[in-house]
Amino acid sequence: MNKEIISTRQYISMIVMFIVGTTFVVGGQHKIKQDAWIAILVALIMSLPLIFIYGRLLRLFPNKNLFDIFEKVFGKVVGKITILIYTFYFFHLGSLVIRNITEFVQVVSFPETPQFFVALFLGILSIYMVKSGTEVLGRWTEFFLPFILFVLMVTILLSGTKFNFSNLQPILYNGWKPVISNAFSIFFFPLGEIVIFTFLFDSLKSKNSAFKIYLLSLVISSAIILIVYIRNILVLGIPNLSQIYFPAYYSVSLINIGEFIQRIEIIISIVFMLSGFAKISVCLLTTSIGVSKLFKLPDYKQICAPISFLMINLSIIIYSSTMEMFEWLEIYEYYALPFQIVLPLIALITARIRIWSGNLKVES
Amino acid sequence: MAIIIFYSLFYLTFIFIDLIPIYKNKQRKLFWIYLIMTLFSYTIIILIGVGVRIPSPALIIKDVITSIFQL
Numbered sequence: 001m002n003k004e005i006i007s008t009r010q011y012i013s014m015i016v017m018f019i020v021g022t023t024f025v026v027g028g029q030h031k032i033k034q035d036a037w038i039a040i041l042v043a044l045i046m047s048l049p050l051i052f053i054y055g056r057l058l059r060l061f062p063n064k065n066l067f068d069i070f071e072k073v074f075g076k077v078v079g080k081i082t083i084l085i086y087t088f089y090f091f092h093l094g095s096l097v098i099r100n101i102t103e104f105v106q107v108v109s110f111p112e113t114p115q116f117f118v119a120l121f122l123g124i125l126s127i128y129m130v131k132s133g134t135e136v137l138g139r140w141t142e143f144f145l146p147f148i149l150f151v152l153m154v155t156i157l158l159s160g161t162k163f164n165f166s167n168l169q170p171i172l173y174n175g176w177k178p179v180i181s182n183a184f185s186i187f188f189f190p191l192g193e194i195v196i197f198t199f200l201f202d203s204l205k206s207k208n209s210a211f212k213i214y215l216l217s218l219v220i221s222s223a224i225i226l227i228v229y230i231r232n233i234l235v236l237g238i239p240n241l242s243q244i245y246f247p248a249y250y251s252v253s254l255i256n257i258g259e260f261i262q263r264i265e266i267i268i269s270i271v272f273m274l275s276g277f278a279k280i281s282v283c284l285l286t287t288s289i290g291v292s293k294l295f296k297l298p299d300y301k302q303i304c305a306p307i308s309f310l311m312i313n314l315s316i317i318i319y320s321s322t323m324e325m326f327e328w329l330e331i332y333e334y335y336a337l338p339f340q341i342v343l344p345l346i347a348l349i350t351a352r353i354r355i356w357s358g359n360l361k362v363e364s
Numbered sequence: 365m366a367i368i369i370f371y372s373l374f375y376l377t378f379i380f381i382d383l384i385p386i387y388k389n390k391q392r393k394l395f396w397i398y399l400i401m402t403l404f405s406y407t408i409i410i411l412i413g414v415g416v417r418i419p420s421p422a423l424i425i426k427d428v429i430t431s432i433f434q435l
Contacts, residue, residue: 127378295393309371313405314421
C-alpha cells in the first residue's frame with residue numbers, strides 16, 4: 001500500500017471541520033447559558049496539557065501514528081488490546097455522529113423520512129471518501145472549510161439586527177464553579193476528540209511540531225465555536241436556548257432582512273451536513289486503519305464498507321429518542337476520559353520509563 | 365420491510381464491488397473477515413426490519429459509567 005501524504009494545511013482543515021462537525025448540532029446545550037463563552041476559553045486553556053502529551057508522544061516516535069506507538073510501547077498483546085479499545089471508541093464515535101446528523105435532519109427538515117435512509121446514504125458516501133484515501137479527504141476538507149467559514153460569517157453579520165447584548169448579562173452571576181464544570185464538558189466534547197488525529201499523524205508531509213499544529217487547530221476551532229455560541233446567546237436569549245434542541249439552526253432561521261433575505265437556515269443545514277460528513281469519514285478512516293492493524297490486513301480501504309454498515313446499524317439502535325441523544329452528552333465526558341487523557345498519558349509515562357531504562361530505542 | 369429492501373440492494377452492490385474481487389484475488393483472511401462482518405450487520409438490519417428491539421450498547425455503557433462515577 002502506498003503511503004498517503006497530506007499537507008499541514010489539509011491536516012488542520014480536517015481537524016477544524018472534525019471539531020466543529022457536530023458541535024453546532026448537539027453542542028450549545030449548556031447549563032450555564034450566558035457564561036458558555038467563558039467556558040469555551042477555559043476549555044481551550046485546559047486542552048493545552050492534553051495536546052502537549054500528544055505532541056511529546058508523536059515526537060518520541062516520528063513517522064508513526066498512535067496505533068504503532070501503542071504496540072511499540074506496550075508490547076504486542078497489550079498494544080493490540082489498546083488498539084482494539086481505540087478502534088471501538090472511533091467506531092462508536094462515528095455511529096454517534098451519524099445518529100446526530102440523521103436526528104437533526106428528521107427533527108428540522110424531514111420528519112416523515114426514516115432515519116435509516118439518511119444514515120445509509122451518509123454511510124455510502126463515507127465509504128466512497130475512505131476508499132478514495134486520506135489525500136482526497138484532506139483536499140476535500142481544505143476545499144470546503146473556507147466555504148463553511150464564509151457561511152458562518154455571513155449568517156453572523158445578517159443576524160446582527162437580532163442581537164440583544166443584554167442576553168450576555170449577568171456575567172458570572174453564579175460564580176466560577178459552574179463555568180469550570182461546563183469547561184470540562186467542552187474539553188471532552190469536542191476539543192478532546194482531537195485525539196483521533198494522532199492516529200493519522202504519520203500521513204503528514206512536513207514534520208512540524210505536532211503540538212503547534214494541534215494548538216493552531218484548536219485555537220481556530222474554539223474561535224469558530226465561541227463566535228457561534230455568542231451569536232446563539234445574543235439572538236435567542238437564555239430561556240429559548242434551554243428549550244431548543246438545535247439553537248444554531250434556529251438562530252439563523254430568525255434572520256429577516258427586508259423580507260427578502262429570510263429562511264436561509266437551509267444553508268446552515270448544508271454546513272452541518274458537510275462538517276458532519278467530514279467527521280464521519282475521519283471516524284470511519286481511523287476505525288478501518290485500526291481494524292487493518294488488528295488483523296494485519298494489507299489495505300484498510302478494503303474493509304471500510306462492512307465497518308460503515310456496522311456503524312450505520314449501531315447508529316439506528318443506539319438511541320430511542322432525541323432526548324436520549326442529548327442525555328448522553330452528560331456522561332460523554334466520563335466515557336471519553338480514558339481515551340482522551342488516561343491511555344495517552346500512560347503511554348507517554350511508560351515510553352519515558354522504558355527509554356530511560358534502555359528497554360526501548362527511539363529513532364532520531 | 366423498506367429498510368431490508370434498501371439495505372439488501374446496497375449489500376449486494378458492495379458484495380459485487382468488493383467481496384468477489386477479494387475472493388478472486390485469493391485474499392482468504394480478508395474475505396472471511398469481510399464476509400463475517402457483512403453477515404453480522406445484515407442480520408441486525410433484518411432484525412430491525414422485522415421489528416425486533418435490539419438493546420442499545422449505549423445504555424450498558426451509561427449504566428457502567430454511572431455506577432463507576434456514582435452519577
